[in-house]
Structure formats: C-alpha cells, structure tokens
Amino acid sequence: MTAAGSKASWLLILALLLTLLPGLTLAEDPTWRQVDPDNLVFMELTEGPVIIELTPLFAPKTVKQFRRLVQDHFYDGLGFYRVIDGFVAQGGDGSDLGELSDVPLIKAEFEREWSAEFPYTPVQKPDLFAPETGFIDGFAVGRAPAEDKVWLTHCPGIVAMARNEDPDSSRTDFYIVIGQAPRYLDRNMNVFGRVIHGMEAVQRIRRGPATDNGIIRDDLATSRIRSMRLGSDIADEERGASYVMDTSSPGFADLLRDRRERKQRFFHHQPPQALDVCQVPMAGRVTR
C-alpha cells in the first residue's frame, strides 16, 4: 500500500458526502437551500450546540406550540431524563411521566394527505416499512399512495413529541432519535423537526441505565438544555445562515443515484440497488 493509495482510501469513496460544486458558495450552489429562520431552533446543550429545523408542513399544530414554548423559555434548564442508547433521548419537564402541567395537549398529526404539489423525490419502493419512501423539503418520508397518505419517518436525528396511550396526549416532552431508525413508530407520533447540525452533541447526551428503561434519577447526571431560541429571534450576525440539501435539486438526485448504483471498484460484491431513506447523509452546514 503506497501513500498514493491513501487518496483512494475506502471511507473517501464510501461516504459519498455531498460537497460543494467547485467555485460555488453554499448560497450559490443550487444543491443547497437556506432554511427560513422561523423554522430554526437553536438548542444549547451542556454537550454543545444543536440546530433543529421545524416542519410546519407536516406538523403545524406541534410546531406552533413548540415555537411558543421556545419563546417562553420553557425548555431552558430542563434535562434529558430518559435516554436509551441506540433508541431515543427524551427531554422536557417530565409531564409525559405524569407531572402536573397546564400546557395544552396537542392533537395527533401523525400523517397527512398527499398533495401533488409536494416537492417529492422518491427513494425506495417498496421499503420494509412503507409502500415507498422519499424526501420532501429535506425530510425523509414514507408514502402510501393507495391511502393518499404521507408521513415523516423515524430516522436518526428526527425530533418528535412524546405521548401516552392517548394519541392526543402530546404536550411538551420531546425525543430525538439517536439510534437505528425505530420505524415502527412511524404514523404514531407527532414528528415535527430534525437535527440539521450538532448530532455529535446529541450523541453525547448522558444515557440512562438499560435495566431501568433509560430513566436518569440523578439530577446531577442529567444532560441539560441551557437554552433554546427561535432562529427568527436571533440577530442575523449571530445566527448566521443554515443550509440543508435541497432534496428536489438535480445534485441531490445524482447523490441518490450514486449511492444506489455503487459503481466504484471498491465493491467486490455489488450491493443490492436499494436505499434506506434513513441512511442518506443529510447533515446541514452553517456559515457565519
């Protein structure tokens, strides 16, 4: 193996991360879109900064309530009290566990009607957990054409409201998926956002004991939310610009095709031409 071989080193080939077109800035590159500051939440954890993109398209009621809670500083100082490695980190005031709360409940918005207007990019058909999968506005979705329904899939980094048995019992406590996509939760939860920056901080959130269902009883051992702020409440210079891949762009279509076909000589065994919608790298970029 020579030093020249390093340039063909496997991770370089396999990650197929989408990089900028030569000579273009993020703002100029049609493969990237800037996120509306109204749909950005800046969450400062003890583990580092995290940026969440909200999706009013799929979860209007949940996004509305979450925005209000963020603006009321509701989450500032609260912790992640239930964290199961490979599954979810759940945070909030514990009202999901039965703590008293006068915050209104949110009606279920687990899926929505299909619309031909959606900027939909198909990915896989059939998928193991849906008749088909794809992306809409950067969000991974499942789709059931026969039912005319579409929903957000439980991929790593997805943000959703916890609830009890009653479908309409979401309120304030939320979870972030930190492990292999628990797709059996699809169409059962109010998914309302996704982490577009700082998943490495989310992955550092202190886990609870597997033998106690992930519940952390020691306040001092709990990872905390220092603050949450809505993007539109932060000055431009401080907030910077957050970019995500434009999943309806030709550049993104190329990325999907490359990942599906895997033509590199590295592949001794040709992988099946299948794509897991939750395995497409979707990290955003922030410029300041």
Place this chain on the structure above:
Amino acid sequence: MTAAGSKASWLLILALLLTLLPGLTLAEDPTWRQVDPDNLVFMELTEGPVIIELTPLFAPKTVKQFRRLVQDHFYDGLGFYRVIDGFVAQGGDGSDLGELSDVPLIKAEFEREWSAEFPYTPVQKPDLFAPETGFIDGFAVGRAPAEDKVWLTHCPGIVAMARNEDPDSSRTDFYIVIGQAPRYLDRNMNVFGRVIHGMEAVQRIRRGPATDNGIIRDDLATSRIRSMRLGSDIADEERGASYVMDTSSPGFADLLRDRRERKQRFFHHQPPQALDVCQVPMAGRVTR
C-alpha cells in the same frame, strides 16, 4: 394525565427491552449466555470502557490477527483518526491511509458457507438488503439461501477491518459503526466483532469535520484507545462476567414476536409486521 398514567408511559411500552425473568440471575436465565473470555476484548477509551465480542465463526483469520495485535499492545495509545457522525469511527495506526506497516495483510472473509448446524433464528424475509436476515450467536446476519451464503450485517456497534480497493488489504485499522446501518457494505468487509457494552462511550468519540471526510488532523483532538486487553488475559475478579442474549433461546423468540406484532394499545396505527435486524436492542450485561 395522572401519575398512574406514568406507568404506561410510552417508552416503557415501546422499548420492550428484555429484562430478567423474575427471581433469576443472569447466569441462571436461559435467555442470556455468558461470553467466552477468549472472545472478549476490553477496550479502554478516553471516553470510557467498551467491551467487544469477537466472532471466530465468521472471521477466523481476522480474529486471529486482532487477538495477536491486542496481546502485543499494538492499539494502546492509538486514536480514532477518521470519524463521521452517523457513519463510522475508524481507528488504528493509519496504515489504511498508506502509513508504512509490516503487519501482514488479511485475506477477505466477507461471507461464509451456510451450515445447517448454525443456531440460526430467522428475523425478516425478504429484507431490503438480503433475501433474509436473522441472528447467529447474537450476531445479526444476512443470508442468501440460493447461494448457500451467510454474512455479518453492518448494524450499529459492529466492528470491522478497514481496507483499500483490494479485497485482501485489511491489516490493522478498524471501524465501529456509529450510525444508521450502512448495509451496502455487507459482504464487502471483514466484520469480526460487535460492541456488547459501552456504545455510549463509542458515541462520544470525537467526530471529524464532514467537509474533510471525517479526518481529524489535530492529534490533541483525537479520541484515544488507552488500552486493549483480551478477556482471557484478565483475572476473573477484574474481568467479571459478560452476558449477551442467547438468540436461539425461547425468551429471545418471544422478544422478536412482541416486536413484530406490537399488540400494545399505544399503537394507534398498527406498524407493518416487519423487523429491521439492526433495530433489535442487543446490549449485553456485565456482572462483577
């Protein structure tokens, strides 16, 4: 929502973690098996302790070389120099990048012949990336009955040797999967173990920049392996006993059935009766 409601709280229902049968210790419970210390590697990271289970059944040559390297203290002090969030953490001496090395190369052992003797528990048929999936000795596998082949799947926590384009170019550098299963790598890599304890430490490994393919150029910012030791080289009292689920036990079959059927009233929408072999919680237990 009442305090009583907390007992039915959703994570409790949904995680369906396998707990001990009442009144039994791990050693007595037939759902758990103790791992042979010869197949255990204790890896002490700057982020915390990690235990790996080796599988000589699937990767005899790789396990032989890895055991020898561990016993030679080869990995002690080396770092994770290429870490991509949601994908893999790759560590070692960088020989995969072209650094000089006189450690022998390992021949490809990406899959193996099927044997009717395997303690095989089927999970999903068809799977998106294999004609079928299942478990053998706790390891998630893909199987192609028509080809008489079986292989280890790239689930989170899997440990495999890095390589260059040549299938026989594995040597010393290894990676741990830390994100959504990159199943397109199945049948293309020398997978030789899995993390059975300490994934939360692995998830704290310092990430590299996405814009530089995860490469960490700052030595001081690199997460390090303080030491690696073979289980059989550690005194019993210090090592303790490591247990993993016995995937051929009736208790594990019950767990799979519960996860497939999801009969709890929580499920407003009944999930498809499908299982992702990489989404079955497989964390081990250590007693001392």
